[in-house]
Amino acid sequence: xxxxxxxxxxxxxxxxxxxxxxxxxxxxxxxxxxxxxxxxxxxxxxxxxxxxxxxxxxxxxxxxxxxxxxxxxxxxxxxxxxxxxxxxxxxxxxxxxxxxxxxxxxxxxxxxxxxxxxxxxxxx
Ligand code: HEC
Numbered sequence: 001x002x003x004x005x006x007x008x009x010x011x012x013x014x015x016x017x018x019x020x021x022x023x024x025x026x027x028x029x030x031x032x033x034x035x036x037x038x039x040x041x042x043x044x045x046x047x048x049x050x051x052x053x054x055x056x057x058x059x060x061x062x063x064x065x066x067x068x069x070x071x072x073x074x075x076x077x078x079x080x081x082x083x084x085x086x087x088x089x090x091x092x093x094x095x096x097x098x099x100x101x102x103x104x105x106x107x108x109x110x111x112x113x114x115x116x117x118x119x120x121x122x123x124x
Contacts, residue, residue, distance in 0.1 A: 032120035035065045039117050042110040043068070046101055065124045080122035083115040 033039065043062040049055070051062040060072030071077045078086040090096035092106045092114065100106075117123075 032123060033113060033117035035068070035117065035122070035124050038113050039068075040065075042106075042113060046104070046106055046110070050101075069122065078118055078122060080118060081120075083118040086118050089115055089118065 043051075047062045050057045051060050053061075053063065056072075058072040058074075060077060061067035069076065069078070069080075077088040077091075083089045087096060088100070089111075091098070091100040092111055094105070
């Protein structure tokens with residue numbers, strides 16, 4: 001028996017077992033985005049050089065969950081559950097001045113991740 005055939009036999013044997021679990025059980029739903037896992041890497045890359053330990057432009061630090069929720073000189077920059085009312089989102093989408101980051105443009109995927117995180121309640 002070749003390896004390929006052995007594998008096919010093994011897979012064929014596995015199918016009824018998986019099917020017995022029932023539809024929808026095999027794959028768990030994606031967990032809501034979290035700050036630590038999904039958002040912090042984006043902010044570290046794009047924002048923390050100006051909003052971190054060395055510089056806190058606008059009084060805003062984005063290098064920890066607590067700091068990001070606290071906001072800047074003018075108070076909170078995001079509203080959990082309401083990306084449409086979050087200044088931070090408006091700035092990365094360049095709908096609110098000054099746009100953030102000021103010169104580079106945040107790509108679409110990280111913007112979508114930040115939006116989804118806030119929409120889901122901005123959890124740690
Ligand atoms: C090159 C430096 C630089 C980078 C990089 C940068 N910012 Fe800023 N940011 C600033 C400056 C300067 C201000 C203050 C602008 C002002 O007060 O007019 C500011 C202000 C802000 C404010 C408003 C703070 C307040 O309380 O009014 C938000 C929100 C913000 N930045 C988010 C971000 C996000 C999110 C990123 C990354 C995607 C980012 N910034 C990247 C320089 C930067």
